[in-house]
Amino acid sequence: MNSIYIDRKGKLDRIALIEGGELVEFYNDDSQKSILGNIYRGRVVNVLKGMSAAFVDIGVQKNGYLYIKDALNKNQMYSDESFTIDEVLKSNQQILVQVTKEPLGEKGVKLTRHLTIPSRNMVLTPFSNKVHVSKKIGNPKELIDLGEQIIRDGIGILFRTSSKDATEDILKAEYEDLVMTYYNILKEENYLPTPKLLYKEPGSLYGIIRDYYREGSYKIVSNDKDILEEIKESSYFEHYNFNNALIYDPEFSVDYHMDIQMGIKEGLSRRVDLKSGGYIVIDETEALSVIDVNTGSFTGITNLQDTVLRTNIEASYEITKQIRLRDIGGIIIVDFIDMKETENIQKLLSIMANEFKKDKNKPYIVDITKLSLVEIVRKKTRPTLDKQNTILCPTCGGKGRIRNNEIR
Known part of the structure; x- marks a missing residue:
């Protein structure tokens, strides 16, 4: 269990x-x-036309960043027109925003006006009037039909995977609870003070x-x-x-x-050993994370191609687990041992894609290059396991190396 x-x-x-x-x-x-998922009544501080973005004061240490695609209101989202950021927002304007990414390093929080409120079986999507169903549900028609019956006031929903086992009465009650929560938030939209926390995730x-x-x-x-x-x-x-x-x-x-x-x-280790004798090395940087696969002491049984495939497959299971455990987000590059057979490459990618289904942050395999570099993107919402549980070394400043005495 x-x-x-x-x-x-x-x-x-x-x-x-x-x-x-x-x-x-x-x-x-x-x-x-x-503060991840919190909803605030914030004040627009700066509108930066050159960056198609605005900074919004929500009452935390640094102003939040609001990109234009996340700043459009519902009418603008469904309009055929194009809008510039200064047409969408004005300085000192009060708006409702939700935190989609916590502060990471020197960066402030990332915000959106497209509010969502989750529950066990669904996510309320007030900025959409449609019914969506998790891709993990094989036959979504029944849920789509039910969703179209229960949604009101143009407030859409996304059915989560667990909804397939819930009764109709539970789903209806859950939707109404979420709608009431949303309307209670809207009641506070135009009152003082600003900024103010309106919904705590x-x-x-x-x-x-x-x-x-x-x-x-x-x-x-x-x-x-x-x-x-x-x-x-x-x-x-x-x-x-x-x-x-x-x-x-x-x-x-x-x-x-x-x-x-x-x-x-x-x-928290840079190197993770595999049972076969191979190992993987994981390096996290500001721009991206890199994972390297090595055969180590594993020499295989039959031939080199088989040894490489076995090592890569074993590593793929460990890599998907480590990405989830370490909560690594953003761009991830995995350097597998070179494979020539297309069938083996597809088998490897299929295993990774299947394992990623267990991860709620939905990693996505973008592509694999001719050098067997697998490109992955994963939603980044909070500091990694390493950032949460370690502090920067005051001696080496995070490099993991100190200066050689011989060249001082």
Whole structure:
């Protein structure tokens, strides 16, 4: 059985997701500090026509960045006309915005006016009047028909994968709850003060339970009785059936759980060894992340082509897990060992694409080059595992190298 572990210390929740006995996601979550998904009434500070963007004050340390495609209102989105940023926004204008990316390094938050409000089985999409269904649902027609019956006031929805197992009554009730939440936000649009937080997105814990918990497949373990009671009584989980899945373990600690500690150690290491004797090397930079695959001590059994294929396939499973565990986002380049057979290349890409389906941040394989470099993009929303759990070395400044005494 898979597990969601919660280690609460004061305001900090350390949350670990274990699947198949391995750590696949880990969060240090201070729900008071997290702003991802929050909705604010903000004030436009600067409109930069040359950058087709604007900066918006939402009351945090740095002004948020709003690109023109995210700044269009609903009418402008569906218009055949083209708009410049100064036609869309004016300085000192008050607008509703949602945080889509937390501050990363020197960059401020990224914003959008296209609000979305998620729940277990659907996502409310007020800026769309259409019904969308997760691509993971094989036959979407029944849900599309139901969605067209229940949507109102031009407020669309996206059915999540879990909706295929939900009853019609639950889906209708969930939609109405989301619509009421949206209208309550709109009521605050034109009031003072500005900036102001209007909607607080539940923290990582609620998001993990919402996205992954399935009755009979997961247990939720914590060393804090109050948090288990909070989960059980929360209206956010009113349609969930936890039964005996909520387990209180006063002795549990992230610091002493072997699977979690081994996973964290691996997730913070530059080199990850494969069972065959091969290994992968992962380097994260500001611009992109690079992953290199090596055969190491694995010499194979039959021939070089077979050795290369076996190493690459084993590495592909580990790479997809590490990308998810480390929460690496943006551009990712994977340097596999060169393969000549098209059939083997397609097999490798198919395995990666299938493994990426487990990742809620939806990694996408863009292409593979003639040099066997696989180009991947993944949604970047928060600091990586490394950024959350380490600090910059004051001696080498993050280079991992110090100056040779002989050349000083």
